[in-house]
Amino acid sequence: MLSILFLCVLSMCARNKVPAGMFRTECQDQHFWLAISSAFLGQMFRFETEGRSGVYPVSDKRAAQCGYTMLLDSRGDLVLRASYLACDVDTEDHAGVQLMVWFVNKETSGKETSHPFLLTCPLQQWNPREIVCEENYMEVSVKKPIPPVGQKGQEWMTPPPKRSEQGGVKEWRMVFRVLPDAQKDVTSLPMKEQTLSLMEAEQLGYHINSTGTRIVLRCGYSSPLSYLLQEKGVDLETVSVTIFYRHQWTLLRVDASVACSLHKGTMDGTHILWSIPQVFPPLVQGSIRDRGARMGVGGSLLSDCVIQQRGYKMEVRAGVMEVRIPFGADGGYVKSHVMDGQYAQSYSIDLYYVQQWEDAQWTLTRHCSFRPLWTSPRPRTLGLFNLTVPEEREFSLTLGVFPPDVSLANITILTHTVTPAVTEELGLRVFQVPFTNGTHSYLLQVPFSHPLVFQKYLGKMYRRYMLEVNFTLLVSPHGQVFTHPASVACDLQDVVLPKVEGHCTDKAVRLTLHRGNMDTQWAILFGNHRLEQQLVELGRYSLEVEDGYFVVEVPLYSLGMAYEDLSLQGLLTNVAVSMLDVETGTVEQTFVQHCTFQVRELMVCLPNNWMVVVVDTARVVPPLDPWDTTLLDPMCGPKETDHTRALFSFSLDSCGTIKSVEDDGLVYVNEIRYMPQYLPIPQYFFHPFYYYSQPVGCRYPLNGTRTLAIYQSHLLPRSRTHRSHKGQHPIVRVPCEVSCGGDGGFTRRIEGREVNAVAMRCLWMKPFSDIN
Numbered sequence: 001m002l003s004i005l006f007l008c009v010l011s012m013c014a015r016n017k018v019p020a021g022m023f024r025t026e027c028q029d030q031h032f033w034l035a036i037s038s039a040f041l042g043q044m045f046r047f048e049t050e051g052r053s054g055v056y057p058v059s060d061k062r063a064a065q066c067g068y069t070m071l072l073d074s075r076g077d078l079v080l081r082a083s084y085l086a087c088d089v090d091t092e093d094h095a096g097v098q099l100m101v102w103f104v105n106k107e108t109s110g111k112e113t114s115h116p117f118l119l120t121c122p123l124q125q126w127n128p129r130e131i132v133c134e135e136n137y138m139e140v141s142v143k144k145p146i147p148p149v150g151q152k153g154q155e156w157m158t159p160p161p162k163r164s165e166q167g168g169v170k171e172w173r174m175v176f177r178v179l180p181d182a183q184k185d186v187t188s189l190p191m192k193e194q195t196l197s198l199m200e201a202e203q204l205g206y207h208i209n210s211t212g213t214r215i216v217l218r219c220g221y222s223s224p225l226s227y228l229l230q231e232k233g234v235d236l237e238t239v240s241v242t243i244f245y246r247h248q249w250t251l252l253r254v255d256a257s258v259a260c261s262l263h264k265g266t267m268d269g270t271h272i273l274w275s276i277p278q279v280f281p282p283l284v285q286g287s288i289r290d291r292g293a294r295m296g297v298g299g300s301l302l303s304d305c306v307i308q309q310r311g312y313k314m315e316v317r318a319g320v321m322e323v324r325i326p327f328g329a330d331g332g333y334v335k336s337h338v339m340d341g342q343y344a345q346s347y348s349i350d351l352y353y354v355q356q357w358e359d360a361q362w363t364l365t366r367h368c369s370f371r372p373l374w375t376s377p378r379p380r381t382l383g384l385f386n387l388t389v390p391e392e393r394e395f396s397l398t399l400g401v402f403p404p405d406v407s408l409a410n411i412t413i414l415t416h417t418v419t420p421a422v423t424e425e426l427g428l429r430v431f432q433v434p435f436t437n438g439t440h441s442y443l444l445q446v447p448f449s450h451p452l453v454f455q456k457y458l459g460k461m462y463r464r465y466m467l468e469v470n471f472t473l474l475v476s477p478h479g480q481v482f483t484h485p486a487s488v489a490c491d492l493q494d495v496v497l498p499k500v501e502g503h504c505t506d507k508a509v510r511l512t513l514h515r516g517n518m519d520t521q522w523a524i525l526f527g528n529h530r531l532e533q534q535l536v537e538l539g540r541y542s543l544e545v546e547d548g549y550f551v552v553e554v555p556l557y558s559l560g561m562a563y564e565d566l567s568l569q570g571l572l573t574n575v576a577v578s579m580l581d582v583e584t585g586t587v588e589q590t591f592v593q594h595c596t597f598q599v600r601e602l603m604v605c606l607p608n609n610w611m612v613v614v615v616d617t618a619r620v621v622p623p624l625d626p627w628d629t630t631l632l633d634p635m636c637g638p639k640e641t642d643h644t645r646a647l648f649s650f651s652l653d654s655c656g657t658i659k660s661v662e663d664d665g666l667v668y669v670n671e672i673r674y675m676p677q678y679l680p681i682p683q684y685f686f687h688p689f690y691y692y693s694q695p696v697g698c699r700y701p702l703n704g705t706r707t708l709a710i711y712q713s714h715l716l717p718r719s720r721t722h723r724s725h726k727g728q729h730p731i732v733r734v735p736c737e738v739s740c741g742g743d744g745g746f747t748r749r750i751e752g753r754e755v756n757a758v759a760m761r762c763l764w765m766k767p768f769s770d771i772n
């Protein structure tokens with residue numbers, strides 16, 4: 001039935017090109033409705049209406065008296081509602097009602113443009129009495145009672161007024177019932193009556209007129225002759241008035257009282273509650289018959305189905321209709337705020353409510369209320385949903401729902417702040433998820449493997465992935481900012497620990513380290529030393545880095561290698577590779593590779609005053625039986641021998657070891673001698689053929705920690721010429737070089753002879769500190 005005409009008057013339209021969708025018009029429940037998009041509104045704007053007497057701007061005062069309502073709705077659009085009974089409405093045309101409205105827009109340039117609208121709506125079937133409680137006025141219109149033809153009334157006025165006057169309205173009289181001065185209680189005292197002429201009433205802000213079949217009274221709220229009334233706990237503003245008018249020569253009277261609920265709405269838990277009494281005592285005579293109530297939004301009624309869908313409720317409680325609207329329900333408007341850094345929302349809705357009844361006077365009264373309801377901002381907890389599916393190895397979480405005035409400015413993970421536009425480049429994904437009802441939420445997806453995802457080893461191959469993120473959101477139009485933190489975690493048993501394989505080469509321990517899949521969690525220890533560049537350099541390790549693994553070669557006697565034992569089979573050492581959980585400092589796993597290295601000669605000084613020595617007599621000519629060698633104490637013989645070598649293992653406090661203190665060192669010296677059993681003892685020293693002496697010794701710091709030290713003899717290659725030359729000196733002293741920076745040398749007198757005990761090369765000043 002909508003029949004709206006957007007009329008181009010004059011040549012306006014041609015000059016003012018208006019983008020589509022800027023204007024909307026509707027015929028709503030008993031009123032015209034015109035909306036101008038917020039996008040179209042200039043710096044200043046106004047409406048003008050055009051009637052028979054000219055074009056007038058719609059001021060606040062005129063709007064209240066003439067039946068116009070202007071408001072900016074929740075979207076910021078400008079809305080004009082005009083009663084079908086408004087001042088400039090043309091009811092002459094039987095096809096419908098028409099109103100000529102001009103929208104005057106003043107642009108920033110200062111230029112004013114006018115846009116004309118001829119609003120046309122089909123003529124409404126009027127109820128005998130219609131009461132409208134608009135936002136800015138109260139209006140009542142009643143069917144003009146016409147007495148039966150021929151009825152003689154009482155003489156109205158002397159002298160009789162001139163016939164020419166239109167409808168004789170000027171001679172009407174209004175009798176207002178008002179409260180006696182300073183009177184509060186309405187019920188107990190008789191009301192005072194005050195009779196006014198139409199002109200006088202008009203001056204007090206009461207618009208009274210007749211439109212052929214109806215009489216209309218309209219006034220703003222808090223008008224001078226109105227009074228407040230409480231009905232069942234609800235404040236009513238009431239204007240009680242009887243209009244006396246003339247029909248031909250008959251004096252007639254009609255009640256044109258109006259009353260509106262002033263209830264502003266309250267919060268009732270999560271609902272807005274608005275109350276209105278079912279019966280308005282000033283408006284009824286005799287008993288009433290309820291003809292039902294309906295509600296709607298923004299001037300349009302809604303079907304029961306929609307009302308139920310949106311969760312609106314209408315309930316009568318003790319004669320009062322209670323309308324409940326859930327906070328945030330469809331039909332209203334949610335606005336975002338930031339309070340103390342927290343997200344908050346307020347909610348507003350333009351309630352429209354209509355109730356109908358019958359009473360003794362009027363066969364049907366229709367009472368409509370337009371009530372904008374709103375709440376103050378209340379903190380809202382934001383829904384944060386964890387949609388992570390562990391198998392997808394990706395965090396997925398949503399934040400929201402948000403009304404359209406909230407947008408995501410950026411997100412912060414650890415110290416990285418990124419705007420949604422660049423997240424993709426960083427391997428994150430942020431989506432705005434729109435819903436059909438205009439709201440949206442944000443979806444953030446971050447793969448577990450992302451560097452910004454924190455990982456924590458929980459033991460037993462479990463690891464915890466953790467994501468901590470701050471969403472920074474922006475509330476338009478004022479640009480307030482708030483931050484919402486989110487943290488999600490997921491535990492998975494997906495850890496592959498580093499794996500070590502080892503084997504021995506001639507001169508090194510070769511270790512292959514597979515990284516596993518959480519190598520940031522582990523520090524690799526070789527012995528007690530962390531595998532770092534410094535260790536690689538100090539220990540002269542060779543390092544080959546491959547994809548997914550690396551190979552380290554730890555040379556013999558190098559840092560990280562531990563002494564286990566020395567025997568004629570060789571030097572038994574190990575390299576222990578441990579995985580240290582960098583977070584807890586605990587060792588998760590240790591791998592030990594044992595290797596035995598062939599050695600010909602070696603001297604080991606253990607920290608506990610113990611010495612192990614292997615000597616080789618192979619170069620001695622003529623060959624001697626190593627079994628016949630002893631230490632200074634001839635009772636201390638070798639523990640083990642083979643063809644040419646002998647192994648001694650003895651306490652430095654025994655076997656004739658000579659102990660002396662020198663500088664800051666404690667020096668122990670002994671000697672390995674050839675002691676053939678069948679030679680007379682006094683002789684062997686001087687017997688040139690059997691003189692064999694190999695000084696050995698150890699040196700410890702006087703105080704301070706003792707460490708194990710290994711000395712290796714530096715043997716010259718044996719040659720024939722060498723042997724023949726030394727033919728006459730069959731005992732060959734193998735020359736040895738000092739290589740410990742002079743520091744480890746032992747030159748001692750033993751039994752009157754000066755011997756150079758530094759037969760061994762010092763290999764390592766602080767080796768094998770890792771012996772367990």
Ligand SMILES: *[C@@H]1O[C@H](CO)[C@@H](O)[C@H](O)[C@H]1NC(C)=O
Pocket residue numbers: 087208209210211
């Ligand atoms: C009353 O209505 C008539 C037309 O219906 C109009 O000409 C007249 O100006 C109105 N009076 C007032 C006071 O608005």
Ligand SMILES: *[C@@H]1O[C@H](CO)[C@@H](O)[C@H](O)[C@H]1NC(C)=O
Pocket residue numbers: 328329330401435436437438439
């Ligand atoms: C809008 O839709 C979303 C998703 O369906 C829902 O969570 C939210 O509550 C709705 N909001 C309103 C105001 O209906």
Ligand SMILES: *[C@@H]1O[C@H](CO)[C@@H](O)[C@H](O)[C@H]1NC(C)=O
Pocket residue numbers: 409410417472474481
């Ligand atoms: C994140 O967005 C907020 C709001 O726009 C802004 O104030 C802040 O500076 C942004 N942070 C960074 C690091 O860009």
Ligand SMILES: *[C@@H]1O[C@H](CO)[C@@H](O)[C@H](O)[C@H]1NC(C)=O
Pocket residue numbers: 412413414468469470483485
């Ligand atoms: C989030 O913001 C809070 C408060 O500003 C701060 O304490 C916290 O460290 C931030 N978290 C992240 C992951 O940025």
Ligand SMILES: *[C@@H]1O[C@H](CO)[C@@H](O)[C@H](O)[C@H]1NC(C)=O
Pocket residue numbers: 386387388389390487488489490491
């Ligand atoms: C999120 O989801 C994951 C996977 O379902 C779950 O393991 C975790 O406990 C959830 N909660 C939080 C707070 O991260």
Ligand SMILES: *[C@@H]1O[C@H](CO)[C@@H](O)[C@H](O)[C@H]1NC(C)=O
Pocket residue numbers: 664702703704
């Ligand atoms: C040995 O220790 C003593 C006392 O602790 C100290 O005075 C002395 O200097 C130390 N000697 C050396 C060589 O470090």
